Amino acid sequence: MVGRRLVVERRGTPSLLARILFPLSSVLGAVIIGGSFLLAAGHDPIEAYRIVLQSSFGSDLTWVRTLISATPLILTAIAVAVAFRMKIWNIGGEGQLLVGAIAASGIALALGDSVPSFLAITASLAAGCIAGAFWASLAALPRAYLHTDEVISTLMLNFVGLYLMNYLIFGSISPWRDPESMSFPRGRLIPVAAELPQIWMRLSIGLPIAIAVAVLFWWILRSTRWGFEIRVIGDSPLTGRYAGMSVPRTIMSVLLVSGGIAGLAGAILVTGSTHSLAPGSLAVGLGYTGIVVAAVSRFNPLAVIPVAVLVAGLSNAGSSLQVLGVPSEIVVLLQGLILLLVAAAEFLRENRVRLVSREDELETQAS
Numbered sequence: 001m002v003g004r005r006l007v008v009e010r011r012g013t014p015s016l017l018a019r020i021l022f023p024l025s026s027v028l029g030a031v032i033i034g035g036s037f038l039l040a041a042g043h044d045p046i047e048a049y050r051i052v053l054q055s056s057f058g059s060d061l062t063w064v065r066t067l068i069s070a071t072p073l074i075l076t077a078i079a080v081a082v083a084f085r086m087k088i089w090n091i092g093g094e095g096q097l098l099v100g101a102i103a104a105s106g107i108a109l110a111l112g113d114s115v116p117s118f119l120a121i122t123a124s125l126a127a128g129c130i131a132g133a134f135w136a137s138l139a140a141l142p143r144a145y146l147h148t149d150e151v152i153s154t155l156m157l158n159f160v161g162l163y164l165m166n167y168l169i170f171g172s173i174s175p176w177r178d179p180e181s182m183s184f185p186r187g188r189l190i191p192v193a194a195e196l197p198q199i200w201m202r203l204s205i206g207l208p209i210a211i212a213v214a215v216l217f218w219w220i221l222r223s224t225r226w227g228f229e230i231r232v233i234g235d236s237p238l239t240g241r242y243a244g245m246s247v248p249r250t251i252m253s254v255l256l257v258s259g260g261i262a263g264l265a266g267a268i269l270v271t272g273s274t275h276s277l278a279p280g281s282l283a284v285g286l287g288y289t290g291i292v293v294a295a296v297s298r299f300n301p302l303a304v305i306p307v308a309v310l311v312a313g314l315s316n317a318g319s320s321l322q323v324l325g326v327p328s329e330i331v332v333l334l335q336g337l338i339l340l341l342v343a344a345a346e347f348l349r350e351n352r353v354r355l356v357s358r359e360d361e362l363e364t365q366a367s
Contacts (some may be wrong), residue, residue, distance in 0.1 A: 009352045022345040023296055027310075030337035034330065043326050055320035056313030064201045068273055069312035072097065074210040074304055075265035076290025078217055081299040083258040085221055086234040090255060092139060092154030093262040094287025095161030096132040100263025102165055102176070103131030105187065105270045105277040108194035109175055120194040125209075125267045132263015133256040135161065140255035144248040150255070162283055169279055176277045187276035196272040204272035211305060213261065218301040230254060262287060289315070292339045298346070311335065 014022075035045030056066050076093040083090035107127040111120050139153035168174045170185050178188045196204035221227040229250050233240035237247050265286065274281045293311050297303035318331040 004355050007354050007356050009354065011350055011352050014349050018349060019298070022349045023298060023342055026341035026345045027296070027338055029341045030334055033337055033341075034334045037333065038326065038330065041326075048321060048326050048330070051320050052314065052317040055317045060201065062316070064203050065316050066309060066313045067203050067207055069316055070305075070308040071204075071206045071210045071272070072265040072269050072286045073290055073293050073308040073312055074214055075268070076262050076287050077293035077297065077304040077308055078214055078301050079258040079262040079265075080291050080294035081297070081301055081304060082217055082221070082230075082261065083254055084294065084299045085227075086230045086250065086254050088143070088234075088251065088254060089151045090136065090154055090258045090262075091151050091291070092136060092157045092259070092287070093265075093290050094283075094285065095154070095158035096135045096259045096262035097266040097269070097287050098158075098161040098165050098282060099135045100128035100132040100266030101270045101277060101282050102161075102168065102266075103263070104128035104267035105176060105190055108190035108271065109188060111191070111194065113191045113193050115193060117193045120191065121196060121271060124190075124194050124271050125264060128263045128265075128267025128270075129260040130263070132266065133260035135263070136255045136259020137252070140252050140259075143255065144251040158287065165277065165279055165282065169277060178276075187274075187278050189276050190270065194271055195275060196268065202273075204268075206268035206272035209268065210265075213264070214301045214305055217261075221301070226250075226253070262290075289335070292335055295339055296342050 031049070035049070038045040038048050054062075056062055076097060079093050079096070080090055104124040104127050108120060108124045111123060115123075135157060136154070138157060139148075139150050142148040142153060143150040168176045169187055173179070176187055178186050196206055198204050199208070221230065229240065229245050232243065233245060233247055233250050240247055240250070266282065269282060269286075270277065289311060293304055293308045296311075297307040314331050314334060318329075321327075321330060
């Protein structure tokens, strides 16, 4: 081992099969490692995973629960994926979702039942998008023109959005708070006119909207000038400037669009599921989980859809695992393992690690 060291070399362009197998192998590896933890703790991993599948996809009711949970995950993951195409990390999906929920419920309550349902729904969803974009702009402006770190600013804004929502329900007598709830503060129910129509049991049209957004941004990123500019500037800002592209303007547009998508997730949650500004149902880490979904899907808007369904199913299975005495935190463990292994697989997909001697290195440099 004396005189040897690890060398990282770039691989060539990976094949389509490799691009598919690397993420799948990461998920399989997370399942195997998670099963090892279960076995070491004295639990039957096969039975645990059977319960996970049964409680997530075993009946119409569990499918509906999973798809309801997957709807906002699809949107928060797309928000992350759009920004990352330009090598920008929008960690603020959680705060943008919450602010979008605040705006959507506020508009719905302000309009009341006096307007047609189509207008109330459209206004609520639009308000969520605009509010999410505005929240993202608070990090986009300094990132575009002052070169600040968007990871820190978007992350900190999550807490501001969370405490703003909590203040409106728990700390004030606001229009969002139900005045009839005396024992424990809760959000006012939005008018029926602003509720999204249901298409299957409790599943609303929020899911088709999320899928349509995924397809739209898959096309935009592949086939439009804006998508081309995002890719070029993400790979090399200097090349983008040389080609006449405005880097600050593109950064602003990417973060505003990303925030708007996350805000739409909050609006769909309010109008399609919770029907009120409900902190207990909204502040559940959907923005952070969206990062996991986006990473596992390799930031592909279409691949986000099945991955979001899988992650939503895992999350919903946490309470069912307690029947076996398995702590529900095992679900969080699996999600973390998936993210770590996907990151490792992505690195190995693009790079080759070799152990070389000093003599071999000198010969390579001489040639």
